Amino acid sequence: MAIDHPPDHLNTAQGLTTAQAQVRLAADGPNEVAQGTRRSVWRRLADMLRQPMFALLVAAALLYMLLGDLTEGLTLSVFVLAVLVLSFYQEGKSEAAIEALRQLTQAQARVLRDGQTQLIPASDVVAGDCLLLSEGDRVAADGWLLQASNLQMDESLLTGESVAVDKSPLEPQPGGSGSPMPKPPPHACVHGGTFVVRGSGQVRVTATGMRSQIGQIGLSLGQVQEADTPLQQQTARLVQVLASLVAVLCVVMVLTLVWRTGQWVPALLSGIALAMAILPEEYSVVLTLFPAMGARRLTREGVLTRHINAIETLGAISVLCTDKTGTLTQNRMTVTALAVPREAGSSEPGEVLQWRTPALGQASSTPAATAAPLSTAFHPLIEHAILASAPTPFDPMETAFHAMGKDHLSETDRTFGEGQLVQTYALSPRLKAMSHVWRFDPDDPHVVSVKGAPEAVMDLCHLSSGARAHWLACVADMAAQGLRVLAVAHSRFEGQSYPDTPHDFDFEWLGLIGLTDPLRPEIPQAMADCQSAGIQVIVITGDFPATAREIARQAGLPEGETLTGDVLEGLDEAALRERLRHVTVCARISPHQKLRIVQALQAQGQVVAMTGDGVNDAPALKAAHVGIAMGARGTDVAREAADLVLVDDNFASIVRGIRLGRRIFGNLQKSMQYIFAIHIPIAGMALVPMLMGWPPLMLPLHVALLELVIDPACSLAFENEPAPANVMQQAPRDTRAALFGARTIGLALGQGLAVLACVALTYAIAKLWPDAGEAFLMPWAPALDAVPLSVVLSEAQIRAMLFITLITGNAALILSNRAGGGQFWRSLRTPNAVAYGVIALAGFFLALAIHWPWLSGPLQFEPLPLWPLLIAVASGVLSGVGVSVLHWTLNAGQRPALVPR
Numbered sequence: 001m002a003i004d005h006p007p008d009h010l011n012t013a014q015g016l017t018t019a020q021a022q023v024r025l026a027a028d029g030p031n032e033v034a035q036g037t038r039r040s041v042w043r044r045l046a047d048m049l050r051q052p053m054f055a056l057l058v059a060a061a062l063l064y065m066l067l068g069d070l071t072e073g074l075t076l077s078v079f080v081l082a083v084l085v086l087s088f089y090q091e092g093k094s095e096a097a098i099e100a101l102r103q104l105t106q107a108q109a110r111v112l113r114d115g116q117t118q119l120i121p122a123s124d125v126v127a128g129d130c131l132l133l134s135e136g137d138r139v140a141a142d143g144w145l146l147q148a149s150n151l152q153m154d155e156s157l158l159t160g161e162s163v164a165v166d167k168s169p170l171e172p173q174p175g176g177s178g179s180p181m182p183k184p185p186p187h188a189c190v191h192g193g194t195f196v197v198r199g200s201g202q203v204r205v206t207a208t209g210m211r212s213q214i215g216q217i218g219l220s221l222g223q224v225q226e227a228d229t230p231l232q233q234q235t236a237r238l239v240q241v242l243a244s245l246v247a248v249l250c251v252v253m254v255l256t257l258v259w260r261t262g263q264w265v266p267a268l269l270s271g272i273a274l275a276m277a278i279l280p281e282e283y284s285v286v287l288t289l290f291p292a293m294g295a296r297r298l299t300r301e302g303v304l305t306r307h308i309n310a311i312e313t314l315g316a317i318s319v320l321c322t323d324k325t326g327t328l329t330q331n332r333m334t335v336t337a338l339a340v341p342r343e344a345g346s347s348e349p350g351e352v353l354q355w356r357t358p359a360l361g362q363a364s365s366t367p368a369a370t371a372a373p374l375s376t377a378f379h380p381l382i383e384h385a386i387l388a389s390a391p392t393p394f395d396p397m398e399t400a401f402h403a404m405g406k407d408h409l410s411e412t413d414r415t416f417g418e419g420q421l422v423q424t425y426a427l428s429p430r431l432k433a434m435s436h437v438w439r440f441d442p443d444d445p446h447v448v449s450v451k452g453a454p455e456a457v458m459d460l461c462h463l464s465s466g467a468r469a470h471w472l473a474c475v476a477d478m479a480a481q482g483l484r485v486l487a488v489a490h491s492r493f494e495g496q497s498y499p500d501t502p503h504d505f506d507f508e509w510l511g512l513i514g515l516t517d518p519l520r521p522e523i524p525q526a527m528a529d530c531q532s533a534g535i536q537v538i539v540i541t542g543d544f545p546a547t548a549r550e551i552a553r554q555a556g557l558p559e560g561e562t563l564t565g566d567v568l569e570g571l572d573e574a575a576l577r578e579r580l581r582h583v584t585v586c587a588r589i590s591p592h593q594k595l596r597i598v599q600a601l602q603a604q605g606q607v608v609a610m611t612g613d614g615v616n617d618a619p620a621l622k623a624a625h626v627g628i629a630m631g632a633r634g635t636d637v638a639r640e641a642a643d644l645v646l647v648d649d650n651f652a653s654i655v656r657g658i659r660l661g662r663r664i665f666g667n668l669q670k671s672m673q674y675i676f677a678i679h680i681p682i683a684g685m686a687l688v689p690m691l692m693g694w695p696p697l698m699l700p701l702h703v704a705l706l707e708l709v710i711d712p713a714c715s716l717a718f719e720n721e722p723a724p725a726n727v728m729q730q731a732p733r734d735t736r737a738a739l740f741g742a743r744t745i746g747l748a749l750g751q752g753l754a755v756l757a758c759v760a761l762t763y764a765i766a767k768l769w770p771d772a773g774e775a776f777l778m779p780w781a782p783a784l785d786a787v788p789l790s791v792v793l794s795e796a797q798i799r800a801m802l803f804i805t806l807i808t809g810n811a812a813l814i815l816s817n818r819a820g821g822g823q824f825w826r827s828l829r830t831p832n833a834v835a836y837g838v839i840a841l842a843g844f845f846l847a848l849a850i851h852w853p854w855l856s857g858p859l860q861f862e863p864l865p866l867w868p869l870l871i872a873v874a875s876g877v878l879s880g881v882g883v884s885v886l887h888w889t890l891n892a893g894q895r896p897a898l899v900p901r
Contacts, residue, residue, distance in 0.1 A: 015112030015130040024126035031125045031141055031192075031208035059272060107636060109140035112202075131203040133196050134394075135426075136615045136635020141192045142212040143203035144184050145169045149424055150199035153190060154637075164197045195637045197615050198426055234738060235283050235672070246278045253690050260693065270686070270696055276703040277686040282675045282714045286668060289715045294664035301660060302653040303644050304631065310643035313625050314661025317535060318732040319606040321597065321624075324541040324548060325484070326396075326633055326649045327611055328555055329517040333400040337483055337514030338378050339474050352474060353377055356514075374408040381511045382409060384490045387449035388436050391421060397486070400515055422446065423498045429590040429616070432456045432542065435502040437493065448491040448505050453588075454512065454544075457487035460502055461509045474512060479546035482554065483514035519554050526652040527556040533658070534731040536606075538583060540594060545587035552585050560584030565593055576600045591616030598623045607735055609654070611646075612638050628654060663723035665733070671718035673748045674817040678710055678810055680752020681759050685802065688760075697799055701859055705849060709807065709842040713814055717835040721818055743890070750886045751816070755809035758879035762805040762872050766798040796862035800850050801872040803861070807846050808876020809883075811839045816883045 016024075107122040112130040122140040125131070131143060133151070145151070145167055152164040170188040190203050193214040209215055250271040257267035291312065295305035305311065325331060334357075342351040355378055374382075386405045389398035423437035433452025440447060450460060454475045458468050471487075478485045489507040499505065530537050537557060541548045545562050563579060565588040571579060577600045586597065591614055598620050601608045610617075610624035613634035618641035621627030629642035630649045639645050646653050686698035738744075793801070814835055850861045864872070 014115040016126070016128050017114055021113060021124070021126050021129065024128060025124060028126060028211075029209060030123040032123050107138055107140065110134075110137075125205060125208055127205050127208055129205040131205055133190075133201045133203060135196055135198055135200065136637050137196045138636035138640065139190050139192055139194050139196070139203070141205045141209075142207040143190055143205040145188045145190055145201055146204055147202040148199065149201065150426055151196065151201040152198040154195040154197045155191065167201065169201070195615070195640075197637075199424075235287060239280065239283055243279060246275050249278070249687075250275045253687075257690065269700060270690055273696070273698050273700045273703055274683070274686045274690070276700060277682040277698060278679060280675050280679050282710060283672060285711065285715050286671045286675070286718075290664055290668045290671070290719055293719055294660065297660055297664075298644075298657055301656040302647040302650065303657040304647060305644055306639070307643040310626050311661060311664055313607060313735065314609075314644075314657060315663070315665045316607045316733050316735045317609045317626060317658055317661075319536045319538065319601050319608045320530060320654065320658075321538045321540050321594070321601075321608065321610045322651055322654070323611045323613065323630075324539050324543060324551055325517060326613075326630065327646075327651045328519060328523050328539065328551060330520055331396050331517060331633065331649065333396040333484070333515045333517050335382075335400050335404045335513060336516040337478055337481075338381060338511065339478070339514075340377055340381050340511035341509070342377075344377065344380075357516075378511075379409060380490070381488050381513065384449040384510055385451050385486070385488045385513055387419075387438055387447065387490075388434055388451035388488065396517070397484070397515055401513075419447070425450075425502045427452065429592055431502065432590075433460065433502065435505070437498060445492040445494045448493050448502075448507070449488070450490070450502060450505075450507060451486050451488045451513075453542075454485060454487040457489050457507070457509070460505070460507045461489050462507075463509060467509075471509075471512070475544060476546055478512065478514040479544040480550060481514075482547060482550035483516060484543055484547055486513050486515070487511070488513060519551065520650060520652065522650075522652040524554075524556040526655040529655050529659070529728050531556075531558065533728040535658070538580070538586060538597075540586040540589050540597065542589055543587060545585070548585045548587040557584050562587060564588045565590055568593055568596070573600060573603070577603050580604070591620070594620035595623055607732060611654070612642070613649075614638060617641075659723060659728055662727050662730070662733075663721075666723070666727070667718045667721045669744075670721065670817045671714045673744060673751075674718065674813055675710070675714050676745065676748035677751035677755070677813050677817070680749060681756040681806055681809065682706060684752075684756040685759060685806070695795060697802060699860075702803070705845070705859065706806075708845065709810060709838070713810070713835075713838045713842075717814060717832065717838045718818070720834040721832055747887065747890050750890070751813060751883045754882035754886055755806070755813065755876075755879040758809060758875045758882065759802055759805050761878075762801050762875040763798065765871060765875075766793050766801050766868065793864075793868060794862055796856075796860050797864055797868065800861045800864055801868055803846060803850075804864075804869065804872035805876040805879070807842050808873055809879035810842065812876065812880025812883050814839060816880065816887055 108119050109122045109125050110117055110119055110132040111125065112118075112132060117132060122138075125140045127141075129141075130146075131140060133139065139153075146169055148167055148169045151167040153167055155165050166187065167190065168187050170184055190201070191214065192208075192212040207213075253274055254267045254271035257270055258264055261267065291308045294311045295308055298305055298311075322328065336357040338355040340353050342353045353375070355374065382401065382405050385401040386398075389395070389401050393399045393402050419438040419440040421436055422439050425431075425435035427434045431452075433450050433456040435448060435450040438447045438449070450457060454471065458471065463471070475485050475487075488510045490510060491505040491507045493505060527537060539548055539552050539555075539557065545564055549562055561579070561582045562585040563583045564586075568576065568586070568589070573596075576596065580597065580600055581604070586593075589597075591612070594610065594612065594617060598608050598610055602623075602625070607626075608624045609626040609628055610620050611628045611630070612618070612621045613630040615635055615637045617629075618637050621629060621638060621641040626644060627642035628644045628646060629638040631639070631645045631647045632649045634642075634645070634649075644657065682698065682703065686696075686703075689695065689697050818832065818835060849855045849859050851863055856862065
């Protein structure tokens with residue numbers, strides 16, 4: 001229940017102690033809202049037993065027992081248990097991967113404990129904690145606002161209203177902290193799950209977890225069900241068609257067999273075997289396992305997956321819109337250039353006094369060493385840059401200003417005094433500058449400091465056209481060297497009624513500051529990989545155009561046009577779409593303009609990935625096919641809207657993620673093609689004897705045995721398949737193309753028929769073995785005197801030969817689909833220990849089933865003489881050659897589209 005009284009103390013300086021927090025966490029439990037109940041082991045087991053394949057297996061085992069064949073019934077039950085354990089293990093891996101991702105993407109909260117700011121998991125927040133909120137944060141729990149500065153909250157999660165709500169702190173109550181107080185007004189309350197869209201604040205937590213408002217109304221993001229992806233929808237349609245076909249076919253076959261024999265139970269067993277042989281129930285396994293395991297692999301590349309469905313789209317990205325600062329660069333800002341008027345207080349055209357580090361050229365007014373004393377002419381510029389920054393800086397630029405002041409300003413400067421920040425004017429899309437009002441001495445006027453984009457500060461200073469052109473030339477000169485350029489100005493103000501906008505202050509121009517943010521060393525190679533993969537990269541930044549172009553040049557981005565925010569505003573949608581075809585850099589872009597860029601690219605038919613870190617980036621991140629938020633410097637709002645989160649904010653991690661996304665989808669495609677292909681010979685072995693009136697070759701027991709081979713092959717073996725060497729030289733795939741198009745189904749059907757033909761060849765040779773064996777082996781007869789050639793093979797031996805051919809053909813299908821081109825030698829050159837292990841285990845289990853009496857009896861297998869054994873293996877290898885030739889022939893004109901060099 002919510003707390004009706006304020007905490008025992010409203011000390012905003014120390015917060016709780018660690019010991020107090022641990023006691024309250026133990027008493028109240030974690031700060032979590034109950035999510036949809038996760039499936040228990042028994043629930044997972046029950047869900048699995050309801051699947052058609054297991055239902056058919058259980059029905060077959062019961063029918064065997066009804067026939068009085070206890071041995072076969074028990075054997076099939078053992079196989080059912082083995083298949084169940086294997087499927088349970090695979091599903092467990094998927095759920096474990098998803099749970100691990102859920103733990104990695106838990107929200108964080110900044111709290112004041114033991115007098116220090118700490119970043120802790122939001123689940124560890126307790127009542128009485130002091131939460132520190134800043135723009136973009138998601139509020140971890142309900143509380144009362146103690147301090148606020150221009151604080152606005154997005155409470156649409158609770159109220160449905162999209163308009164941000166202004167908040168103001170709780171007024172002190174008379175009578176002391178222990179006195180009861182009425183329910184605080186709405187403007188002084190914040191609620192868990194809401195977002196800070198502007199300003200900052202300090203909150204005393206009053207309710208956590210299920211005691212919070214979001215907990216009491218039962219709202220939980222964890223209960224939201226994601227819609228099926230296009231791939232899942234396509235697969236569901238295919239399975240529905242096959243299931244309908246299987247149902248009709250099985251009913252017809254059962255009725256036909258009953259009409260022929262008059263026996264219902266054997267007919268039902270044959271019908272069950274046919275249904276199990278045709279129905280590709282493995283599709284649900286791979287569609288669950290591949291994305292979950294792929295998401296886990298992405299975490300090793302520094303990319304957290306918030307929405308599993310994004311895995312399907314990741315490898316199809318055709319346009320990558322990336323931020324510059326911190327993504328292409330190291331986000332380690334250093335002040336490397338300063339420019340001020342030589343005549344202090346003058347902004348009109350005249351001589352400019354410059355200071356630069358040795359790396360940028362020797363400055364006329366500075367010694368060679370960067371750490372040498374700085375001319376006092378530059379002190380006001382540095383001082384007011386610090387005053388216009390956060391007192392405890394987090395932003396790398398503001399950190400650089402503070403570091404510069406510590407190195408070059410004396411302790412007598414106002415920067416290091418006991419001033420009080422009394423008013424702030426935040427950066428906004430309309431005014432790209434931040435202003436702070438400080439009070440140092442009650443008898444002195446307030447000091448107003450502003451820093452921001454040079455154009456914005458020039459407007460605040462009302463520079464003449466000549467002065468503006470003069471200083472813009474300086475900006476262009478600094479930006480051409482890859483510097484990020486900010487301008488600084490200052491003013492004075494008397495009184496307590498602060499204006500609504502910084503434009504009402506009388507600002508005086510101070511000068512320019514240039515900061516260096518070095519390019520990450522791995523960026524050129526990552527950019528080259530994007531070009532070879534046919535991915536258009538667009539750098540989108542709020543920085544000066546010349547700076548952005550220089551960084552793009554250093555990164556290896558191809559030559560292209562530069563689009564500025566002002567120009568973008570004047571373009572209609574059609575013109576913007578056409579312009580973006582040739583653009584590589586978008587500079588001076590406001591966050592709200594990112595959404596227009598995303599929508600224009602999508603209108604071209606592109607698959608768009610967009611990076612972002614701020615509150616206003618959320619619409620663009622949500623609109624993009626793949627939204628990518630920054631993990632280190634991103635806001636909670638951006639992370640909530642995104643599909644992926646970069647742990648290290650590194651562009652190279654995005655490229656590695658795209659490579660992995662292509663690998664995941666390619667392996668998924670190979671696996672699903674293999675599943676379709678392997679079910680063709682299995683279905684044929686079940687169906688043809690029924691049509692011909694022969695004794696059944698495929699029983700439910702045999703299908704259960706084959707499932708022990710197919711399940712790990714289609715999931716574990718293909719999931720572990722490494723990416724092809726040219727995966728980043730292929731053009732992005734067309735997301736509109738059907739995964740199971742006519743060509744894909746035709747190829748899988750052809751593969752399966754090739755294996756079935758070789759199984760039929762083995763059957764024909766086995767039936768005619770006395771004559772065929774002598775004819776085939778006659779040339780070697782003198783050397784084979786001891787080998788009996790005219791032995792008549794039993795039905796159990798013929799069945800063993802067929803399964804040897806089938807298992808060998810299955811190995812051929814695995815290797816052929818691994819290669820993607822039907823060539824064994826190509827797949828053998830690329831190691832995949834899991835695939836080889838699956839093939840080896842399949843051979844081992846088949847040998848065991850043939851030679852171990854406990855299994856060979858129920859399975860109706862008998863050991864083979866040498867030559868029938870070799871011919872069965874050779875026939876299986878022949879099926880592999882046929883599959884390889886077919887695959888190579890059909891792919892000759894359908895190779896993956898490579899990006900032109």
